Amino acid sequence: MPSATELAAAVRAGTTTAAELVERHLAAIDAREGEIHAFNHVLTEAARERAARIDEQAARGDDPGPLAGITVALKDNMCTRGVPTTCSSRILEGWRPPYDATVVRTLHAAGAVVVGKTNLDEFAMGSSTENSAFGPTRNPHDTSRVPGGSSGGSAAAVAAGFAHFGLGSDTGGSIRQPAALCGVVGVKPTYGYVSRYGLIAFASSLDQIGPFTTSVHDAALVLDVIGGHDPLDSTSIPREHPRLVDSVGQGVEGLRIGRITDLPAGADPDVEARLEAAFDALTAQGATVVDVQVPAFTFGLTAYYLIAPAEASSNLARYDGVRYGLRVDAPDTNSMYSATREAGFGEEVKRRIMLGTYALSAGYYDAYYGKALKVRRLIHDDFERAYAHADVLLTPTSPSVAFPFGAKGDNPLAMYLCDTYTIPTNLAGHAGMTVPFGTGAEGLPVGVQVLAGTLREPTMFRVAAALERAMEGGGR
Ligand code: GLN
Secondary structure, rough: OOHHHHHHHHHHHHHEEEEHHHHHHHHEEEEEEEHHHEEEEEEEEHHHHHHHHHHHHHOOOOOOOOOOOOOEEOOOOOOOOOOOOOOOOOHHHOOOOOOHHHHHHHHHHHHEEEEEEEEOOOOHHOOOOOOOOOOOOEOOEEEEOOOOOOOHHHHHHHOOOOOEEEEEEEOOOOOOOHHHHHHHHHEEEOOOOOOOOOOOOOOOOOOEEEEEOOOOOHHHHHHHEEOOOOOOOOOOOOHHHEEEEEEEEOOOOOOOOEOOOOOOOOHHHHHHHHHHHHHHHHHHHOOEEEEEEHHHHHHHHHHHHHHHHHHHHHHHHOOOOOOOOOOOOOOOOOHHHHHHHHHHHHHHHHHHHHHHHHHHHHOOHHHHHHHHHHHHHHHHHHHHHOOOOOOOEEOOOOOOOOEEEEOOOOEEEHHHHHEEEEEEEEHHEEEEEEEEEEEEEHOOOEEEEEEEEOOOOOHHHHHHHHHHHHHHHOOO
């Protein structure tokens, strides 16, 4: 399949049309969306109109942009003006944002076409998309299994060929884990790399937007478009980022690839085997493997499940039936608040709000939230020490391949453990991405995770591209 880069070039040159690309994807959606349920809304007419406008631009001799005619499946927690944005929650049902998220504006300006808003675990809380209020998404590789989460809809949409690329948000692994389970590339950039303006907040100090693509080069292309400073997001990094597409072909000769010797155990043998194959593939291309330690890595999950719920309990306080979406009427204001929240939030969201409220409450703040912040600092510092010896670190992305529906449904802890290897990077604010690297049990996709320090995306992409090349060259 031609890459998004090639297709956009063809639209810009007039050798193909945006309309043709969009129709191809709308047809793919038509054929298989009933089975997959990647989308909360498919934007058929809006996509057609936008494609027509791009083709007019190209015909006039104007440049429609680096993503001309390229289709995108947008996670339904990013605001789209006038288009329902639900976070897969009943509490936002019917709400239409009055503005576009910065990433949406940037993508439109670059010529991309949004084909739909994708399903997610409610408010991005989960690892399987089973927590959506609108029913789960199915994994295109095996529809009896989950696509991962929380951005399962975007991952599945890209894996099923519904769009050239997807956008997701990653607070503790929600881009990387579903990308791994669906066999696509997924990137969680450095915190602050991409604007969060218009991304509905889950845990603001951890949330970051990133792409799902079928190739490392396409991921670089998308990040080159959406990355950069945004005055509307006070945590966005105020500097220009180097073009990542220039890094992709640079090779890994001389790079130091870190193996974390004290990584928490728990990955399945098939996943471990692919990680070993990844180390070998990079060595064969001229990189050196070095042993490093990140002792506090193992505490990531515990710290995250205090910090993320604490922030969520504050962020989700705004859904009270007054300004957004659902309102359940009651005789007085307080009962209206509780009736609305009782009806509007699902079980996992309520669990997080309770956890977070408890961790922040007077008398427990220091013991839980305060202590978790100290652990967060240790994790960051341990990573920094490791990055003094290694350019990137390699770990499994997910401990297992895609699991069957219901496998972890009634055990929140089992679900939380899906993010053991992804969460510490969010706490550190560093970069991470997953690359499909062959298959494991039942022939299902396995991803390898490449981690890098703050703004070390160029190096991370070099390594990811080398892994991709190894797979193209025969998988070993
Ligand atoms: N699965 C993790 C959670 O449930 C991470 C989610 C995410 O990154 N949004 O919180």
